[in-house]
Amino acid sequence: MGYLLKIWQLRHFWLALVRIDLKNRYRRAVIGMGWSLLHPILMTVVLSVVFGTFFGVRDVKYFAPYVLSGLVFWNYISANCMQGCHCFFQGESYIRQHPAPLAIYPLRTMLGAGFHFLLGLAVVLVVVWCINGFGNLPHLIDLVPAFVLLFFFGWSLAILLGVANVMFQDCQHLIEVLLQMLFYLTPVFYPREMLQQRHVEWIANVNPLAVMLELIRMPVLDGKTPSLSCYGIGLLVTCIAVGAAVGTLVRLERRLIFYL
Amino acid sequence: MQLIELQDVGLLFRVRRLGRISFKEYLLNGLFRYSKKNCFEVQALEHINLSVEEGARLGIIGPNGAGKSTLLKLLAGIYPPTTGAHRVVGRVSSLFDISLGFEMEASGWDNIKYRGYLQGETPRSIQSKTKAIAEFSDLGQFLDMPVRYYSAGMRVRLAFSIATAIEPEILLVDEVLQAGDQNFQVKAEQRIKNLISSARVVVVVSHSLESLKGLCDRVLWLDQGRMQMLGPAEEVIAAYLKTKNPPTKAIPAPDDQRKAA
Structure with a gap:
């Protein structure tokens, strides 16, 4: 508790760092924030065309926001992993x-990624509203627990990989490969039904990232409340990640500086 | 009241022989065997017993690599001791490595804010200090520029101005502060003297023995991480001069800094 209080007391510091990170990213870009959105939007267009033409996905109206939400979610996870690897080096001079509590540096990474995530999700919502109308509005409240889970999950990921990368410099390359694998194992850009047709749906059922993604997609795309078991799995995975992150920090917080 | 207390404090650095190792190597070398073989150990501090009471001005002297800067960082809470117990009561302000820790892409003004926040300021309290900091740094319109384009001297000036714009309880100073041009040098010395007179406890690391005599009432002489002597300033400095015959003029010791890092 004292630790969290310290983090809170330094909020002006890390919030300022998040702000500068965002500012730097867009400073040289003419269309500013549009850049971070343009990438997933273009990818969505490409994937929609590809799947619509070659894989016989007929319902492009449903498929486009489906892919976009998947990519936005995936960008959040992978940003926490990849940038999380560098978070302590980035804050080394501080x-x-x-x-100061070390957890503020992964927090900086996570909040930056989270900002882009929310921005992307807003675009998804606008697209869904344009196509399907406002039917999902009453279910958007279901996103709140999902956001809380993603907040702690992302923060923990950044902490764990940040520490791992300080101890072993090649972690980021391993993570890159692992992420690529997970990307294909998670129904980010292909329809879930494709797994069903090939009787490998269990991949999506045991993959915690797929479950987390469902927590975002169900309320936004389908206007449904995710099942309790979905929330349960999400909560369980988040708790494991948080537990690992807290354990790591308790063990290494003070000594990490010797490895930097 | 004792504000700083160290009991038999030791600090052991494990330095990897080949710099950082990769996870692959770690696995290949067998999980735990490497840790003994590939490291060599540096006993940076050993059996340090120190208690500093309210109002004390302590100087630390010793040759390069004696552990002076390391001790300072330990007092600041940056390095944890590997053995022994330490207790530091009060708000610590430290003046070392100050030219690091800028957001390079941000302007000088923004960096004043960040540093201030890190030192525990709030947006409101920093606002009233920003102008004074800017004035003291003498950087003028350069403050609108990203810090990336500053010269080394300008960075030190800005960092020093921010770091000293606080009311410290425990002040830790490393002598590497002596930077900037002649004009700034004079101002900086005056500012440090003011700080030293207002802080409750001051610990200074310096090679400039003459100025230590003026600043401190007690001096600790460190050699190879051990306490050689602790006592009244005049006495310790005289003994130190007798055995070592070190230079009496101020010579910055970048070497020393590296070691600590």
Whole structure:
């Protein structure tokens, strides 16, 4: 608790860092924030065309926001992993000067990624509203627990991989490969039914990332409340990640500076 | 009241022989065997017993690599001791490595805010100080520029101005501060003297023995991480001069800094 309080007391510091990160990213871009959205939107267009023409996905109206929400979600996860790897190096000069709680540096990474996630989700919502009308509005409240889970899940990921990368420099390459694998194992850009048709639906059922993605997609795309078991799995996975992150910090928080 | 207390404190650095190792190597070398073989150990501090009471001004002297800067960082809470117990009561402000820790892409103004926040300021409290900091740094319109384009001297000036714009309880100073041009040098020295007189406890690391005599009432002489002598400033400095015959003029010791890092 004291630790969380310290983090809260330094909120001006890490919030300012998040702001500068966002500002830097868009400073040289003419269309500013559009850039971070343009990438998933273009990918969506490409994938919709490809799947619509070659794989016989007929319902492009449903498929486009489906892919976009998947990519937005995936970008959040992979940003937490890849940028999380660098979070302590990024904050190294602060760490060397001031004994602030180390968790604020992964928090900086996560909040930056989270900002883009929310921005992307807003676009998804607009697309869904344009296509299907406002039927999903009453179910958007179901996103709140999902956001809470994703907040802690992303933060924990960044902490774990940040520490891992300080200890072993090649972690980021391993993570890159692992992420690529997970990307194909998660129904991010292909319809879930494709797994069903090939009787490998269990892949999506045991993959916690797929479950988390469902927590976002169900309310937004289908206007349904995700089942309790979905929330249960999400909560369980988040708790495991948080537990691992807390354990790592308890063990290594003070000593991490020796490895930087 | 004792504000700083160290009991038999030791600090052991494990340095990897080949720099950082990769996860692959770690697995290949067998899970735990490498850790003994591939590291060599540096006992940076050993059996340090120190208690500093309210109002004390302590100087730390010693040759390069004696552990002076390391001790300072330990007091600041950046390095944890590997053995022994330490207790530091009060708000610590440290003046070392100050030219690091800028957001390179952000302007000088923004960096004043970030540093201030890190030192525990709030948006409101920093606002009233920003102008004074800017004035003291003498950077003028350069403050609108990203810090990336600053010269080394300008960075130090900005960092120093921010770091000293606080009311410290425990002040830790490393002498590497002596940077910037002549004009700034004079101002900086005056500012440090003011800080030293207002802080409750001051610990200074310096090679400039003459100025230590003026600043400190007690001096700790470190050698190879051990306490050689602790006592009244004049006495310790005289003994130190007798055995070592070190330079009496201020010589910045970048070497020392590296070691600590």
